[in-house]
Amino acid sequence: MSDTAGALQHPWPxxxxxxxxxxxxxxxxxxxxxxxxxxxxxxxxxxxxxxEEAFRIAGAxxxxxxxxxxxxxLLTSSFTMTVALRAATANVRRVTLIFLGITAALGVAFLxxxxxxxxxxxxxxxxxxxxxxxxxxxxxxxWGFYWIMTGIHAVxxxxxxxxxxxxxxLFKRRVIPVQGSTMEGAAIYWHFVDSVWIVxxxxxxLAGRS
Amino acid sequence: xxxxxxxxxxxxWQGPGVAWLALLVLFAVSLGSAYLxxxxxxxxxxxxxxxxxxxxxxxxxxxxxxxxxLVRIAAAAGLFWIxxxxxxxxxxxxxxx
Numbered sequence: 001m002s003d004t005a006g007a008l009q010h011p012w013p014x015x016x017x018x019x020x021x022x023x024x025x026x027x028x029x030x031x032x033x034x035x036x037x038x039x040x041x042x043x044x045x046x047x048x049x050x051x052e053e054a055f056r057i058a059g060a061x062x063x064x065x066x067x068x069x070x071x072x073x074l075l076t077s078s079f080t081m082t083v084a085l086r087a088a089t090a091n092v093r094r095v096t097l098i099f100l101g102i103t104a105a106l107g108v109a110f111l112x113x114x115x116x117x118x119x120x121x122x123x124x125x126x127x128x129x130x131x132x133x134x135x136x137x138x139x140x141x142x143w144g145f146y147w148i149m150t151g152i153h154a155v156x157x158x159x160x161x162x163x164x165x166x167x168x169x170l171f172k173r174r175v176i177p178v179q180g181s182t183m184e185g186a187a188i189y190w191h192f193v194d195s196v197w198i199v200x201x202x203x204x205x206l207a208g209r210s
Numbered sequence: 211x212x213x214x215x216x217x218x219x220x221x222x223w224q225g226p227g228v229a230w231l232a233l234l235v236l237f238a239v240s241l242g243s244a245y246l247x248x249x250x251x252x253x254x255x256x257x258x259x260x261x262x263x264x265x266x267x268x269x270x271x272x273x274x275x276x277x278x279x280l281v282r283i284a285a286a287a288g289l290f291w292i293x294x295x296x297x298x299x300x301x302x303x304x305x306x307x
Contacts, residue, residue, distance in 0.1 A: 020277070020278050020281060023277060023281050024278075024280055024281050024284055027281055027284035027285045028284050028287075030285075031284060031285070031287045031288035031291070032288075034288030034289070034291070034292055035288065035291055035292065035295065038291070038292040038295050038296075041292075042295055042296055042299050045296070045299075045300075046299060046303055049303070049304075050303075064241075068237075068241060071237055072234065072237070075230060075233045075234060075237065076230065078230070078233075078267060078271050079226050079229070079230035079271070081271075082229075082271045083222050083223050083226055086221065086223075086226070087222050090218060090221075090222065092218075092219075092222070095219075095222060187272075188272055191267055191268075191271055191272045194267065195264055195267055195268070198260050198263045198264055198267065199260055201240075201260070202240060202253070202256035202257060202259070202260050206240065206244035206252070206253075206256050207253070209244040209245050209252070210244065210245055210246055210247045210252050
């Protein structure tokens with residue numbers, strides 16, 4: 001019935017320590033990711049501090065409906081991922097598979113919504129080019145940040161969806177047991193992608209609304 | 211027996227569900243406050259709410275509250291270095307003549 005024996009790997013004495021080991025490794029990786037996004041965030045902050053009005057004008061043109069829907073989608077996906085992790089830890093295989101599937105579906109929904117948003121942005125020529133419609137010129141800087149930040153976030157989310165789907169398949173085919181430490185790493189990474197969006201949302205969508 | 215199983219199932223979603231609702235409320239407050247004419251107060255409020263949301267996510271959904279000390283230190287390392295990055299960068303830009 002229980003597949004705990006298959007879940008425990010050498011050299012860990014028990015599953016709790018094994019999960020803590022995976023968690024530590026993932027957090028150390030995420031610390032480097034924080035600095036990766038940190039470079040972009042500090043650049044944004046510097047340019048915004050010198051071009052306050054331009055960033056307000058440019059930010060008012062971001063598609064707030066798509067951005068807000070996507071925020072709700074990602075927050076919900078973090079909830080479903082946590083339920084999947086708790087179910088995996090409790091060795092409730094069926095619930096783990098269902099909630100992992102919902103998490104991946106929400107990730108795909110985010111990307112579809114983002115694609116629709118990008119289509120609207122492109123229609124309005126909101127990317128740095130000779131046809132860029134806004135002024136002063138520093139507004140193009142905001143949109144440069146918008147494309148780079150949301151693009152890199154989308155790449156991270158795509159990687160997260162791929163990881164979740166691989167883990168789901170491995171669980172479904174019983175290649176690895178749900179109770180192992182695999183879910184620990186996948187869940188922490190997924191929440192990190194959500195965390196990045198929580199920071200990007202006010203910077204890119206709420207600037208210049210009042 | 212059934213009652214015990216129901217309690218087990220409730221454990222799966224109850225805690226994360228409360229954190230999720232808190233995140234949705236914070237998101238709604240952030241969105242609503244962005245339309246109030248508060249000047250630079252808007253960005254301060256939005257970033258403060260984002261910081262609270264990150265804390266809720268890390269504490270309850272990423273489960274740092276039940277993590278071992280070493281994991282918490284690794285998580286704090288990212289935060290520590292990004293604070294250093296911001297502090298050093300702005301100590302340059304904001305003090306230029």
